[in-house]
Amino acid sequence: MSxxxxxxxxxxxxxxxxxxxxxxxxxxxxxxxxxLLVAMSPDELEGWEETxxxxxxxxxxxxxxxxxxxxxxxxxxxxxxxRADYGLLPR
Numbered sequence: 393m394s395x396x397x398x399x400x401x402x403x404x405x406x407x408x409x410x411x412x413x414x415x416x417x418x419x420x421x422x423x424x425x426x427x428l429l430v431a432m433s434p435d436e437l438e439g440w441e442e443t444x445x446x447x448x449x450x451x452x453x454x455x456x457x458x459x460x461x462x463x464x465x466x467x468x469x470x471x472x473x474x475r476a477d478y479g480l481l482p483r
Contacts, residue, residue: 419431432440446452462468475482 417433418436421428421430469477472482474480
């Protein structure tokens with residue numbers, strides 16, 4: 393069974409880890425007084441990966457801002473139009 397280890401200098405009794413990890417919950421492991429690794433939920437990891445991908449793309453934020461401005465100005469195609477353009481059945 394996995395056990396939770398307290399940070400160095402903390403004399404708290406070891407506690408078993410929960411079987412499930414809730415979103416936005418992190419479990420940290422320490423070695424020699426320094427953080428060694430962090431476990432997080434798959435949803436949280438995916439969010440971090442998306443953030444890093446946006447930061448790595450120099451034009452991403454500009455494209456997002458341009459798209460938001462177009463939506464605010466009403467310059468978009470609705471679902472009905474899009475379906476009609478591609479010959480899809482209406483919902």
